[in-house]
Each structure stands twice: as structure tokens, then as C-alpha cells.
Amino acid sequence: KNQVEQSPQSLIILEGKNCTLQCNYTVSPFSNLRWYKQDTGRGPVSLTIMTFSENTKSNGRYTATLDADTKQSSLHITASQLSDSASYICVVSARNNDMRFGAGTRLTVKP
């Protein structure tokens, strides 16, 4: 069964600190993996998208990594800001376009 598991469920960090969010998946055959940021009461916004051949992709202070062998991805946030407080969602697509969403990690950045 195609599934996406994210950890931790929630995380609290101090402004300026770094953090790493995890995503494990069983989706097969793998096509691509995306990370989205969702502010409370808003729709998700795309941060990165990685295909099988890519193992790292950056978008400003956000860096996503992908290990297709172990079926794991991480999202690293550098020098966190208060505006980074949001839910971060991992989405994995199979080659038949079946898309599976993780439940998200709720990040709170405190001053």
C-alpha cells in the first residue's frame, strides 16, 4: 500500500535555529517527491520537487534531500524565522500519477 509517513508530528524551535523534518514513503514505482508549506487556514504552497535522479534541491533557506534507495526525504530549514511557522507536507507521486500526502509536520518558531 502506498503510504507517506512524516516525523515529527510537531516541533517547536527558537528563532534563528535550524531544524530537519523527515519523510518516509513506500510509494512505488516512484516518480517524484514534493515538499509544501501550508500556513494556517491557507492552501499549501510548493517549496521543492525532486525526481528520482535528484538527491538535493534548495529553495532559499529550505533544502530538501532525497534517498531513493532508502525511500527517505528530509527538509532542512536554516536560520528559522517566525514566518516559517506552518505545516510542512511531503507528497510522493507514483509513475501512474497516484499521489500520496503525508499528514504533515506542524512547526512553531518562537522568538
Add this chain to the structure above:
Amino acid sequence: DGGITQSPKYLFRKEGQNVTLSCEQNLNHDAMYWYRQDPGQGLRLIYYSQIVNDFQKGDIAEGYSVSREKKESFPLTVTSAQKNPTAFYLCASSGGYNQPQHFGDGTRLSIL
């Protein structure tokens, strides 16, 4: 500005009533999607449409219906057959394979 517009932001439904959620996009995307988001769960696909006048059921289509008469519009009707409709509904569109989805800001549906 290009994007997806969902309306209304909040919607209330009485028992036995059908309600329709609006989704409009001006991104010229062929594919459009409807998702339901419940606390602590990942988004679940209700319906999707790859092209005008065609749509397919997603994982949780029971109690919902859609239409795709225009490329820009993909309304979702929550029928009285949907027994647990309280949720946050998200509409999305995509420009193609391996392209990110663009989401609207959602409609929160509650039962009176």
C-alpha cells in the same frame, strides 16, 4: 495575478442539504483536483479532472459530485449523502506531469 480562487471561505450546511463549493483558476491548467483535509490526516483526493468534460473519482468520492464544463472552473457539490462533511476542502490545479500543484486557500465546511 494568476492563481486559484475558492469561494466561499466558510460554508455552513443544514442536514439534508446539498452545497456547492466554487473553484476557479486562471493559470490555463488542464488538470484540476479536489481534496479534503481533516486534522491529523494527509490530504485525500475526492475527484480530479485532466481535461474539460472529463473527471475521475478519487479515493473518497462517495457523497460528492463535480462538473468540468469549462477549463477554468471545477465546482464540487457536497450532497446530503455525505454523512461527515465537516472538513477543510482544497482545490488545486496543475500544468502537467512533474509540475507542482497550485492550491486555492480552501473552503471550511461546517454542519449546522
